[in-house]
Amino acid sequence: xxxxxxxxxxxxxxxxxxxxxxxxxxxxxxxxxxxxxxxxxxxxxxxxxxxxxxxxxxxxxxxxxxxxxxxxxxxxxxxxxxxxxxxxxxxxxxxxxxxxxxxxxxxxxxxxxxxxxxxxxxxxxxxx
Numbered sequence: 152x153x154x155x156x157x158x159x160x161x162x163x164x165x166x167x168x169x170x171x172x173x174x175x176x177x178x179x180x181x182x183x184x185x186x187x188x189x190x191x192x193x194x195x196x197x198x199x200x201x202x203x204x205x206x207x208x209x210x211x212x213x214x215x216x217x218x219x220x221x222x223x224x225x226x227x228x229x230x231x232x233x234x235x236x237x238x239x240x241x242x243x244x245x246x247x248x249x250x251x252x253x254x255x256x257x258x259x260x261x262x263x264x265x266x267x268x269x270x271x272x273x274x275x276x277x278x279x
Contacts, residue, residue: 152176186210 154173159166174181179199188196188210196210223230 152172154170156167156169159168169180180197184200186198186200188198190196190211196214198210198213
């Protein structure tokens with residue numbers, strides 16, 4: 152659901168005044184600290200900061216994965232297993248992309264950890 156915001160001044164700082172519905176529906180934004188990334192002209196992404204110890208993550212990727220997680224929870228009837236046709240389509244899309252199954256991804260590479268409900272930015276993967 153899109154929410155409405157309006158530019159405001161708070162003391163000597165600039166701020167965005169947001170609909171109270173946002174905070175009722177998403178209490179993680181009601182208090183605390185946030186990171187803000189400008190992802191395109193006129194478009195920004197706001198993330199609730201969970202802990203200072205998280206590795207640097209890609210905010211757009213994290214937002215997309217969070218969106219998928221939310222949709223899978225809200226609309227489980229839309230989930231379906233990967234089919235042979237899906238695999239063939241993926242192979243067509245990836246045709247020509249070099250692949251080395253024995254490539255050393257380095258010591259810092261780790262697969263993302265499973266997300267816990269409500270957490271954002273917890274994936275520790277350096278791969279994108």
